[in-house]
Amino acid sequence: MAKAWHLMQRPKGKPTHDDVALKEIELAPLEDGMVHVRNHWLSVDPYMRARMDDTDSYFDAFKLGQPMDGGAVGEIIASKADGFEVGDKVLSFAGWRDEAVIPAAGIHKLPDLGVDPYHFLANLGLTGGTAWFGLMDVAEAKAGDVVFVSAAAGAVGSAVVQIAKAKGMTVIGSAGGADKCAWVKSLGADACVDYKNGSLLKNLKAALGDVGAKGIDVYFDNVGREHLDAAFAIAEQEARFAECGMIDGYNHEAPYGFKYIAYIIGKRLQLKGFIYTDYQPRMGEFYAAMGPMIASGEVQSRETVMEGLDSTFDAFLGLFSGANTGKMLVKL
Template sequence: MSNRAWHLASRPQGLPTPANFELKEAPLPDLQDGWLKVRNDWLSVDPYMRGRMNDVKSYTPPFQIGEPMSGGAVGTVVESRSPAFQEGDQVLHMAGWRETAAGPAENFNKLPPMGIAPHHFLGNLGLTGGTAYFGLLRVAAAKEGDVVFVSAAAGAVGSAVVQIAKARGMTVIGSAGGADKCAWVKELGADATIDYKAGPVLKQLNEVAPKGIDVYFDNVGGDHLDAAFATARQNARFAICGMIDDYNSGSNHAFRYVMRIIAARIMLKGFIYLDFLGEMGEFYREMGGLIAAGKLTSRETIRLGLEAAPQAFLDLFSGGNTGKMLVRL
C-alpha cells in the first residue's frame, strides 16, 4: 500500500512557504501484534503546527527535518492485529499529513457511535471543539451573564466558543476579518462583531462593549489581547489559546495596556486541549447534545487531496478559512 507523506524539508524563517515541505514515500513498518493499519480519510491542519516547525522546546516535540509530519486525522482500519479493533472501524489519531498510518492500537481512538459525520471529530467533536469548550468553561470559568470577547471568531475554535457561550447565556462579541466573516459570526449568535480589517480593534471594542468584558478567549494575541487588557472589568478571566499574530513575526507585541492586569486583577491562563483528555466523556455528552439540539453548527473549508495539505495550512495565516480547515483524501 502506497504511503506518501509530507515531510519537513527545512525550517521556515517567518511565514512558511511551500519550499519548507516535501511530499515523498514513507515506508510503513511491518504490522506487529496489537497494531493497526489505517487509511486516512480526513486530515486536520491547525495553527499550532507552525510552532512545531521551529526547533524549540514546547508542549509537543518539534517536527524533524527530513521526517514525516504529524497531526490530527480520521481514518478507516484496513488491517487489525488488535482484538479491540476490526477492519472498517473509524478511528481518530495523530498520524496525519500522510495517506496511511500504522502503529500500536493505543495510538488510535475508535469514534464513538454518535451518528455524526466522522470529520466532525476533527472539528466540534475533536481538538477544536474541545479547545473551545474547556478553554471557555474550565480555564476562563465563564458563566451565564458574562460578557465574552472572542478573537478569530470565524475560525474553527472561535466559532465554537461563540456558540457554546450563547448556549450558556452569555453576551458574545466576536472579532473576524471582513464583512462576510462578521456576518457569519452574527448568524452563529454573536451579539456584536468587530471587523479588525475595518479599523482599530480597541476603538471598536469600546463601542460594542462600553461597560467592558468579563472573559477574553484569545486566539490571536497582538492588538486583540491589548484591547482586552484595556476593556477588562474587575476580575476578568483570559483563556490564552493561541497567538496567531505572532507565530510568524519573530517578535513580540508591545502591550500598551498590560499593566491593567494588576488594577483589574485579571487572571490569564494558557492551556492546551491535552490538559483535559480525562474529561472527554463529559465533552462528548455536552457537545453532542448541543449538536443534536441544533445549537452548535459548523462550517468547513475543505481542500481535496494530500497534495493540498501545505497550502491549506499556509492559508490559515492569511484568513483563507472560514470555520475548520480540513483536507479530504
C-alpha cells in the first residue's frame, strides 16, 4: 500500500519527529486525465519549513493530518491521460510519498537532455532554475561583477557559484566548515569564508582584499540574518540583492537586529525577492542555457542522498544542521 508523510502538528521552532507521521494512504481512482506515478526521487527543500506554519506564504500551508507534498521525479505506471504513456519519466509535486494518482495537468514530462532524471530536482529543476533566474534576471549580474553567495555549498548556492564563474564574475562564497569551503573553491569560487570560524564580516572584508575588490556588486541571499547584514556592510553603490531564502531565520522566533540596514538608502541598494515558480513560463529558455553547461561539465552537481521513504524527514531536518553538501535528495 502507498505511504506518505503527514503533518500532525505545527512545529514550534525546529521541527521534530513528533510533528509528523509516515502513514499508509489510499490512492485516488485512476480517472480520465489522470496518471499513476511511482516516485524514484524526492526533493526536500528549506521553503518546506514555512509551509509547516499556518501563515501566509507564497505556497499554501500544509494541512494538519494530511499528506505533505513537494518536488518528485518518478515514472508513470498507469495512464488515462493523452500524451502520457506508461514508462514516461515525469516531474511532479507529489513528493513526500512513494506513489500518487494525480491529474496529468499538474506534471511535466522530462525532456531528453542526456542527463540522469534526478537532475530535474537539482540543477535542471528548482535548484538550478532558482540559481539561474535569481542571478541573471533578478540580480542582473554581468561579467566583471563581484558576487557574494551565502550557503555556497548548498544546492542553489553551488549552482550560483558555477554559473557566475562561467559568466565571467568574481565569486566569494560562504559555507560552514573548511571541507565545504574547499569544495566551493573547487567549483571555481575565488574565495570562500567559513562562517563558523570567527567574525563573518571581518572574514568577508579579508576575502574582498584577497580578490582585489573593495565591495560586492551582487549578493545572492540564501541565509538572511547575519549574512544579509554583512552584505549590506560590504555592498558597493547600487549593488543588487537577489533574495532567494533566509534559512537562518526559519526556526527562530526572535527577530534579528540589523546593524547595517540603513546602507540600503545611502548605497541605493536594490533588494528583490523572487520565487522559482515566477519563471516557469521561461523554463525552455533555462533548459537551453543550463542543459549544455551540465552536459559539458561546466556546471557540476553534488548530491547528498538518503535512501528510502523512511529517511525523508531526517533528510529534511539535515538541511538545518548543514548535513548536506549540494542538493539533498531522497532515493526510493
